[in-house]
Amino acid sequence: MADIIFGLDIGTTKVCALVGEVRDGRLQIIGLGQAAARGMRKGMVIDVSEASLALAQAVEQAEQTSGYDLAQAIVSMAGEHISSTNNKGIVAIGRNEAGVAVSDIERALDVAQAIPVPPNRQIVHLIPRSYTIDEHDGV
Missing domain, CATH: 3.30.420.40 (ATPase, nucleotide binding domain)
Incomplete structure (x- = not known):
């Protein structure tokens, strides 16, 4: 199909x-x-x-x-009214055998979009570009 x-x-x-x-x-x-x-x-x-x-x-x-x-x-979508910005979401992850959980990633994404947004703007989309764990980039 x-x-x-x-x-x-x-x-x-x-x-x-x-x-x-x-x-x-x-x-x-x-x-x-x-x-x-x-x-x-x-x-x-x-x-x-x-x-x-x-x-x-x-x-x-x-x-x-x-x-x-x-x-x-x-x-x-295009136009002068569309803009983008880069930001980081840093969270502490408890020491456990399971490693990084989905909830840890979700918390990091929530932190990344907790930025001041003017009243006439809104966050439309969040695109994670990379993850870093204990100084290891590109995870």
Whole structure:
């Protein structure tokens, strides 16, 4: 059975919807939809109704060309309103035979995202880049 991947790119000038089928480790494009972007300015949604219409048009085209009803998508985001930062989450781990537990990793991730965030911003995604245990990097 093939995996289906549905991607959306919502830009200032156009909205693209792309459907791919992964078989034997290879991606084949099986559906495409495009619409002129509306309700967007500099990567920001300024009119939700207009932006929704453009999005719906692109998705409908992609569904028709691929033959799939699309419910979940990988969405790309860009613009001046998107930023990233690096941070560390350092926690003490008790000495036990089991080593590092999942709960220890979860605590470290919680600490890493406990940073001041301006009221007009929010943390959308946390991507662990590496782990260090007792000065051993890249664990």
